[in-house]
Amino acid sequence: PTNHLRHVESMKTLLSGAGNISILNAVILGEALASEENDLVFPSEKFSVQAHVPSPEKYLEMYRRSIEDPAGFWADIASEFYWKQKWSEQIYYENLDIRKGNIKIEWFKDGITNISYNCLDRHVEAGNGDKIAIYWEGNEPGFDGTLTYTQLLHQVCQLANYLKDIGVRKGDAVVVYLPMLMELPITMLACARIGAVHSVVFAGFSAESLAQRIMDCKPNVVITCNAVKRGSKTIYLKDIVDASLKESSQNGVFVDVCLTYENQSAMKREDTKWLDRRDIWWQDVVPQYPTTCAVEWVDAEDPLFLLYTSGSTGKPKGVLHTTGGYMVYTATTFNYAFDYKPSDVYWCTADCGWITGHSYVTYGPMLNGATVLVYEGAPNYPDPGRCWDIVDKYKVSIFYTAPTLVRALMRDGDQYVTRYSRKSLRVLGSVGEPINPSAWRWFFNLVGDSRCPISDTWWQTETGGFMITPLPGAWPQKPGSTTFPFFGVQPVIVDEKGVELEGECSGYLCVKSSWPGAFRTLYGDHERYETAYFKPFPGYYFSGDGCSRDKNGYHWLTGRVDDVINVSGHRIGTAEVESALVLHPQCAEAAVVGVEHEVKGQGIYAFVTLVDGVPYSEELRKSLIAIVRNQIGAFAAPDKIHWAPGLPKTRSGKIMRRILRKIASSQLDEFGDTSTLADPNVVDQLIDLADS
Ligand code: PRX
Numbered sequence: 027p028t029n030h031l032r033h034v035e036s037m038k039t040l041l042s043g044a045g046n047i048s049i050l051n052a053v054i055l056g057e058a059l060a061s062e063e064n065d066l067v068f069p070s071e072k073f074s075v076q077a078h079v080p081s082p083e084k085y086l087e088m089y090r091r092s093i094e095d096p097a098g099f100w101a102d103i104a105s106e107f108y109w110k111q112k113w114s115e116q117i118y119y120e121n122l123d124i125r126k127g128n129i130k131i132e133w134f135k136d137g138i139t140n141i142s143y144n145c146l147d148r149h150v151e152a153g154n155g156d157k158i159a160i161y162w163e164g165n166e167p168g169f170d171g172t173l174t175y176t177q178l179l180h181q182v183c184q185l186a187n188y189l190k191d192i193g194v195r196k197g198d199a200v201v202v203y204l205p206m207l208m209e210l211p212i213t214m215l216a217c218a219r220i221g222a223v224h225s226v227v228f229a230g231f232s233a234e235s236l237a238q239r240i241m242d243c244k245p246n247v248v249i250t251c252n253a254v255k256r257g258s259k260t261i262y263l264k265d266i267v268d269a270s271l272k273e274s275s276q277n278g279v280f281v282d283v284c285l286t287y288e289n290q291s292a293m294k295r296e297d298t299k300w301l302d303r304r305d306i307w308w309q310d311v312v313p314q315y316p317t318t319c320a321v322e323w324v325d326a327e328d329p330l331f332l333l334y335t336s337g338s339t340g341k342p343k344g345v346l347h348t349t350g351g352y353m354v355y356t357a358t359t360f361n362y363a364f365d366y367k368p369s370d371v372y373w374c375t376a377d378c379g380w381i382t383g384h385s386y387v388t389y390g391p392m393l394n395g396a397t398v399l400v401y402e403g404a405p406n407y408p409d410p411g412r413c414w415d416i417v418d419k420y421k422v423s424i425f426y427t428a429p430t431l432v433r434a435l436m437r438d439g440d441q442y443v444t445r446y447s448r449k450s451l452r453v454l455g456s457v458g459e460p461i462n463p464s465a466w467r468w469f470f471n472l473v474g475d476s477r478c479p480i481s482d483t484w485w486q487t488e489t490g491g492f493m494i495t496p497l498p499g500a501w502p503q504k505p506g507s508t509t510f511p512f513f514g515v516q517p518v519i520v521d522e523k524g525v526e527l528e529g530e531c532s533g534y535l536c537v538k539s540s541w542p543g544a545f546r547t548l549y550g551d552h553e554r555y556e557t558a559y560f561k562p563f564p565g566y567y568f569s570g571d572g573c574s575r576d577k578n579g580y581h582w583l584t585g586r587v588d589d590v591i592n593v594s595g596h597r598i599g600t601a602e603v604e605s606a607l608v609l610h611p612q613c614a615e616a617a618v619v620g621v622e623h624e625v626k627g628q629g630i631y632a633f634v635t636l637v638d639g640v641p642y643s644e645e646l647r648k649s650l651i652a653i654v655r656n657q658i659g660a661f662a663a664p665d666k667i668h669w670a671p672g673l674p675k676t677r678s679g680k681i682m683r684r685i686l687r688k689i690a691s692s693q694l695d696e697f698g699d700t701s702t703l704a705d706p707n708v709v710d711q712l713i714d715l716a717d718s
Pocket of ligand 1: 457482569
């Protein structure tokens with residue numbers, strides 16, 4: 027058996043010894059338990075018996091098959107979808123070993139399908155057209171809407187027809203810059219319906235970042251709205267799009283049409299700046315089109331979407347996902363990791379601008395015919411009880427969010443939670459960064475009333491769907507551990523030489539063999555794809571994360587090991603922030619590191635060297651932060667600017683970030699070896715300036 031199968035065996039031994047009822051009761055009562063062995067949170071019997079995977083044995087049986095017979099395992103699942111033409115004999119092809127040639131991953135090759143059809147038409151044809159597809163809750167309480175699957179299909183078809191009419195064809199990129207309106211999933215599904223490749227840009231990115239993405243994928247159409255309210259703030263999205271289109275056209279990339287949704291609750295059309303030859307109101311054109319639209323059948327390996335994410339250089343990477351494998355994988359992971367049942371009401375707080383919103387607001391749930399809640403506003407508006415108000419209002423049963431929100435709400439006080447019933451909740455989920463055990467326990471004990479398993483799902487933009495995740499009901503949880511791999515996934519932990527570690531260990535998290543939801547390339551840069559992910563540890567996909575595995579085989583993610591930081595679950599390259607800072611005329615050099623932050627997980631800590639003779643000032647500090655907001659977006663604004671007369675460098679000029687991280691986190695006695703520094707005095711200068 028594989029390494030992991032052996033771990034599962036050891037988990038079984040653990041369980042047989044620990045299945046005693048007193049531990050179970052103690053955990054459910056939330057008592058502090060002393061020994062590590064007791065630090066297990068068991069699913070209730072009531073939950074387990076109804077779960078898709080009710081026991082470790084069942085998991086083990088399914089997992090074993092998924093590894094030993096991937097073709098049979100995935101073919102059975104894929105057969106539940108509609109394929110215009112079945113995939114060829116060989117269900118997948120992969121080369122993940124750079125030493126054997128170019129990296130290539132294919133699943134369901136020659137299969138012909140359409141994901142929008144599988145998300146919509148399939149359910150309507152099965153008689154579920156009247157089921158609610160989307161509950162939409164606006165920023166202001168009391169402002170809401172719904173769409174059934176039939177209504178959603180009609181709206182998707184109208185937009186698809188419009189896009190076809192203005193010349194969007196299979197394979198064309200469409201850039202989408204929308205907030206969490208129903209129109210966002212509608213747009214994604216409309217693009218998919220006609221085989222166009224959507225590239226959704228999170229509507230918190232700046233004009234500069236949007237322009238960069240537009241120039242990379244060169245769409246003819248950009249879809250946006252005039253403005254949105256988040257909390258008490260109004261954000262003028264159309265102005266941001268205007269600025270980005272100006273910039274991209276100055277660089278030779280011209281967008282013909284800017285389709286703009288009039289979001290009346292935030293801004294009237296009369297107040298919106300307009301360019302007649304390019305801008306078109308969604309409401310003026312889309313509703314005039316027919317509510318049926320023939321599907322463009324695509325190959326399983328045709329691109330579905332592009333989503334830019336941060337890497338270790340300043341240039342964002344265009345992660346490319348294709349159709350068939352992504353479809354099967356997101357649907358299956360959603361179904362099992364949340365123990366989805368047709369009666370569930372599901373709410374994922376992520377924005378569709380990130381991968382979580384792609385896979386687990388739109389595609390995964392809708393492929394399962396689920397009722398999805400889409401929330402436009404801020405989770406703490408008008409007060410920190412809003413989430414639970416929404417949970418009660420819609421009887422949400424599956425609630426999936428990020429640790430940063432859990433920590434923020436935890437700080438705001440229990441009274442905002444206990445004021446609401448939350449009786450409908452069944453399963454909770456966490457994603458984006460490691461969840462610290464105390465936040466885990468608060469989420470479990472208070473929000474879920476010690477009743478709801480937490481699926482702490484580890485995955486990435488690149489992986490398309492969950493990779494290491496609990497299956498609620500299958501086995502006990504350890505707060506803060508993402509537990510075990512999903513079906514078909516073979517995680518390995520390697521040392522710095524790339525040697526696979528066995529048993530209890532700690533190292534770099536890699537994956538052996540492909541899984542259907544894996545990304546296939548970086549748009550326009552297959553070489554960077556190979557270099558960034560497959561060269562560091564030949565033979566494996568390298569995740570960029572550190573991970574340890576305990577003696578029971580549970581996985582514990584320890585954070586990024588590359589120059590990427592994770593701020594409130596948002597992935598930010600330190601190099602991106604540095605490139606933004608050095609654009610400031612008075613900034614000579616910048617080095618950015620992540621530092622622990624109570625709510626955000628990590629905060630952004632920037633060391634800045636000014637041009638000779640420029641004095642430090644509060645005003646300058648503000649303008650440095652402003653330049654990052656303008657270049658990337660408000661979410662990337664540094665939490666701290668640390669003036670640096672010089673940076674600690676080796677004699678060959680390499681910045682020693684290890685030392686900067688120690689200074690940033692005030693661990694001043696733990697610098698380790700500083701003998702390779704070109705100028706050791708630099709460190710003392712930095713310490714002296716720490717509080718200035
Ligand atoms: O460091 C890991 C962290 O988020 C990174 C992926 O970020 P992104 O591509 O933006 O996708 C976020 C949503 C999937 C990973 O490399 N991460 C994600 N989920 C977890 C996590 N770290 C610990 N535990 C998790 N559950």
